[in-house]
Amino acid sequence: MLKTTCISVRLRGTDIDKIKSIARRLDVSDSEIFRFGIRLAMSRLLPLLDEKACGFRVLPVFVENDAELVRHFDMDATHLERVINAQCVDDASRVDQADLNLLTLHGLPSDYLRLRLQELVGESVEGQAVWKALRSYLYRKYGRGIDNVENHPTDEIHGSAAQKLLHQS
Numbered sequence: 121m122l123k124t125t126c127i128s129v130r131l132r133g134t135d136i137d138k139i140k141s142i143a144r145r146l147d148v149s150d151s152e153i154f155r156f157g158i159r160l161a162m163s164r165l166l167p168l169l170d171e172k173a174c175g176f177r178v179l180p181v182f183v184e185n186d187a188e189l190v191r192h193f194d195m196d197a198t199h200l201e202r203v204i205n206a207q208c209v210d211d212a213s214r215v216d217q218a219d220l221n222l223l224t225l226h227g228l229p230s231d232y233l234r235l236r237l238q239e240l241v242g243e244s245v246e247g248q249a250v251w252k253a254l255r256s257y258l259y260r261k262y263g264r265g266i267d268n269v270e271n272h273p274t275d276e277i278h279g280s281a282a283q284k285l286l287h288q289s
Contacts, residue, residue: 164181164185165181165189167181168203173207174205175213176215176262176263178203182204183254183258190223190226196224197221237254237257
């Protein structure tokens with residue numbers, strides 16, 4: 121059996137109430153809900169465990185999580201530069217600073233991202249299509265076909281290798 125460790129986490133009362141409610145509905149313990157949430161988050165962040173991975177190789181973590189990481193951890197372009205590009209030894213692997221800036225703009229009530237994307241892709245970008253256009257632009261620029269990630273964007277991250285790594289930890 122794997123060794124477990126007890127930890128302490130500060131949560132709002134409303135979050136605890138929601139966890140308890142979900143646990144009751146699923147007929148499982150509160151701890152199982154916590155473990156599920158942690159495993160789900162870890163599977164989405166798995167590429168960041170590879171300390172040698174950098175630049176465009178870790179970019180999908182930020183693209184496929186729809187800017188949640190950037191917003192939740194309040195990352196600016198300088199922070200993203202450290203996380204994404206710091207380990208890169210060759211410039212060809214690095215993500216351009218301008219593209220990191222675009223990632224930090226998603227979700228802001230500003231037309232700057234839409235206008236900037238229109239300049240980059242050369243076509244009109246309207247409403248909710250902004251994130252899809254950014255995603256498409258980044259995958260095209262950094263050598264990935266968006267067709268194979270459109271319907272199942274996180275299959276690679278959630279694959280069997282991810283499950284093996286998560287169960288080992």
